[in-house]
Amino acid sequence: MDPEILFEDPYLVAAYKPGGWLVHRSSIDHHETRFLLQHLRDLVGCHLYPIHRLDKPTSGVILFAKSSQVAARAQAELASESSVKAYVAVCRGWCPEEGVIDYPLPPVSDFKHQRKRPKADQPRQPALTRFRRLDTTELPYAVDRYPSSRYSLVEIELETGRRHQIRRHFKHIHHPLIGCPKYGKxxxxxxxxxxFGCARLLLHAHRLELNHPATGERLCIYAPPRGCFASMLETLGWVLPAR
Incomplete structure (x- = not known):
């Protein structure tokens, strides 16, 4: 799947990022050739400034600004309590119906010189994740040590934005996300x-809400999962909340 522009005005561009695309060039992955930022610049014909990030395997809504000034104001809006950054994910087991994961996380180091630092030199940072369970299923397959296997569909809202926060928090509560090679099973x-033919991280940024940094109007951008994620939801009879 290719990226798609979901919203554009003189100040902002919101796009759908497919899983597997990097937001911009990075030394973390020297072999990747698909960069969302460059792709969108070619489409809109102007320079764009990232406002937030999505990890490479995560799909969904992402926002860019057309100037550095608007980008700074939009970042402040996203950091405010009035903004909403909502995700949907599939996790192992039947997680609680709702909850708040308040568990500080140490920084994740992506570069070799950072990984050599002792863990004692990397203080934990506050991290807060809210979630509610949308649906469950129990499948008649002995995937692990039980005769059947349980899974949950959850909606997640981030209060903080630590690297890999959702995946690390759900591992912490013993409900790791499906498709995550680092923190899953x-x-x-x-x-x-x-x-299900779905060999990807089942984490998708489906809704972004904030006050427009230039006009002040409420901006709500919604994009449901696509591809194998959408097919898997349909197969299991799982329905996402209305936008």
């Missing part, structure tokens, strides 16, 4: 790849 990841 490989047997469940393989099961979803084989059973």
């Amino acid at each position: 490989s047997v469940h990841n393989r099961f979803f790849a084989e059973q």
Whole structure:
């Protein structure tokens, strides 16, 4: 799937980022050739400034500004309590119906010289994640050590934006996300790849709300999952909340 522009005005561009695309060039992945920022610049014909980020395997709504001044104001809006950054994800097990994960996280180091730093030199940062369970399923397959396997569809809202926060927090509460090779469980990841043809991280940024940094109007951008994620939801009879 290619990226798609979801919203554009003289100040902002919101786009759908497919899973597997980097937002911009990075030394983390020297071999990647798909960069969302460059792709969108070619489409809109002007320089764009990232306002926030989505990890490479995460799909969904992402916002850019057409000037550095608007980008700074938009970042302040996204950091305010009035903004909403909502995701949908599939996790192992039946997680609680709703909850708040308040668990400080140490920084994640992507570069080799940073990884050499002792963990004691990397203080934990406050991290807060809210979630509510949307649906559950129990499948008649012995994926792990039980005769059947349970999974939950959850909607998640971030109060803070630490790197890999959602994946790390759901691992912390023993409900790791499906499709995550780093913080998940490989047997469940393989099961979803084989059973549903979905060999990706099942985490999607489906809704972004903020006050427009230039006009002050309320801006709500919504994009449901696509591709194998959408097909898997349909197969399981799971329906996302109305926008």
